[in-house]
Amino acid sequence: MLKISGNDTPARIRRSQTLALVLLVVCGVINYLDRATLAVANEYIRADLGLSLGQMGLLLSAFSWSYALCQLPVGALVDKVGPRWLLGGGLVLWSLAQAAGGLASTFGWFVLARIALGIGEAPQFPAAARVVSNWFPPRSRGAPTGVYNSASPLGVALAPLCLTPLIAATSWHWAFFATGALGLVAALVWVALYRDPVAASMNAAERAYLDGGGAGAGAATTSFAAWCALFRHRTTWGMMLGFFGSVYLNWVYLTWLPGYLRTERHMDLAYAGLAASIPFICGFAGALLAGWASDRVARRAASPVSGRRNAVVVATLGMVAFTIPAALADSNVVAVACISIVIFLANASSASAWSLATVAAPPSRIASLGAIQNFGGFLGGALAPVLTGYIAQTWSFVPALLTGAAIAFAGAMSYHFLVVRTIPEDHAA
Template sequence: MHNHPANKAIPPRIRRSQAVSLALLVICGVINYLDRATLAVANEYIRADLGLSLGEMGVLLSAFSWSYALCQLPVGALVDKVGPRWLLGSGLVVWSLAQAAGGLASTFGWFLIVRIALGIGEAPQFPAAARVVSNWFPIRSRGTPTGIFNSASPLGVALAPLCLPPLIAATSWHWAFFATGALGIVAAVVWIGVYRDPVRTELDAAERAYLEIDEAGKTAPASGFASWRALFRYRTTWGMMLGFFGSVYLNWVFLTWLPGYLRTERHMELAYAGLAASIPFLCGFVGALVAGWASDRVARHAASPVTGRRNAVVVATLGMVAFTIPAALAESNAVAIACISIVIFLANASSACAWSLATVAAPPSGVASLGALQNFGGFLGGALAPVLTGYIAQTWSFVPALLTGAGIAFLGAMSYLFLVVRPIPEHDPQAG
């Protein structure tokens, strides 16, 4: 047990690279989510200014998700091939320019184009982060760093309604887009300037041993389209795609509808609803951090890294289901907020565990590819959730809408449990 890689002393140079990489990933991730949330925060001002209907705003809010989900298909393989430094760096530039261009929008069509471009630019963030973690951390110690880079998501969502409204009030909604776009350009320069992948020839024996690179220097082989296509032959890939669809669907029900739900279904005052809506996302920030750490502990004692990390995803997702039911049915607003806070804590825990699962279930050359395929499944759920929830709530009420989300998440948990059983082997090019 004491010889376990997780218990080895971390060589100083590796520890420094780990700390720098994670700090940069969190900063980029927070900017990523601030940019996604700017439209939601400035929603009323933009609708009034451009004369948009609620339906048109719904289309704008979901446009990002569709291009983001579709780009997950090629982007994972690209990260594995080109590397995270240049792909995340160029993604940052693209999404920051698209974000700044949102501040120049004066028509629905222009806004639609920049939101689609934002989804394309943001696509490399999380597959690149998974690749960085697999490059710099040994296999049984990847949960904690995965939790850390995932914590940027709820942190960005929680910061947006705190930072952006004062800026909008002091200037106009246009400046919320200009400022966040400029922030991303600065981050892109820093990321490309500072981040480096480990270079095998420059590592000493202790560093290679820590990263579990054998003495022959065998690291991840080059990835290609054939190895990406081969991932679809495995039940594990499909289990992860279907499973993440379920957990992200339920998370996005709350991500997109929570303030509206609190005001319309629970009749909360506007100011109180805003505060009540930010509490669960701060819980989500803690959830991502705790889950990463906890999944490392579970993985160290599990029969295999895949089993340990998969079980962590299943437990967190079933917990989301269990607490969504009283959230939907409780009379008390305080009980509902408490239950929703637990759901979002567990949603971010589930997401952190799912990304760390990708780093151990994938073949060495396909970590970003498998993570991106899982994320593609998840964001199909994320794109569907706001539309289906709105339709069900409009036709009946939010109660069946939330219970539908719980049912979809339950099916996701079962997909992980029964389909994700063993890691995917490295693709042999000779096998076709």
């Protein structure tokens, strides 16, 4: 396991950190397997239900709308109730919703199943941010944030490799049933094994590590007034607008890449499945590397906020730069290579953005600020598949990709100019 928090970490806490990260990665992989199932089965579902590209865009976005809206209350609930039961309950709900998608026979039924999936999956990343803030000091939160964020591209990379053969051997319905069952097992394991730190059961060295390091174990619980107070700060708005741009471009690829490779670049099913996995394997590496690097950058920066913000800005601008040749290149090899770099940088940006939330927020509202940022991001994630589908249906995927690049550039500028300081605890209402 990656050595995350240095030689000063008490042995029992290090074991708890490792267990927590392993569980978060497993849950995160299942989370993104479920999200990506619809993208992998895109063509089969369109043919079976008789959907246009525009309708498929609406279906692909249904998850993101409910997911985004639920971020606002879920972040505050995680800070108040804790991640164990919020994430456990979310796992059960999203797994049942995923299985319900396999029973869909109409467009309307499928939309409802995807909306329920978004509600169930909402606690995953706010809970993970809270877990990291509970178990790790601020100077060392980038690496564990990168670890749990690496589950996102890993799940998407595994989706075509695991689900394409299953769909070919059975039908697209079984891809939803199998991933739903996997989530129910994960829910039982998470609730059985994960615990938050309890100061009363720790020795002096363990308490000093968590309390002295500024981890969230002893942070005061939040309130509705304190949650509302976050919106008084430009840092909050910069993170929302910035993540909107980054996630928009990421979700263009996340929801449309298999369909893009098949429709625009005329790849056969087997080759498209492999080509769609390669960029997300690169994204897995990007999340891990960004987490490790952001800790080192933050230690050398003028402040933890500026260091982690700059990492987000650089990665997002890189996404923009490589999307342009990805859209315009004639060569499929060049296009897939550029897309791989974009996904690498997208996951580096996401990991850095979540680690930014752990240092920009007051200790009692880390999950709240992270969820508000994620709300802004998934408004972009909800818009991306719809707008991409309609642009591709009207013109082609080239202007759709260039539109995503322009939106991501605006997001990078929002981070750069608006996110300049930590939100202080004493501004809570």
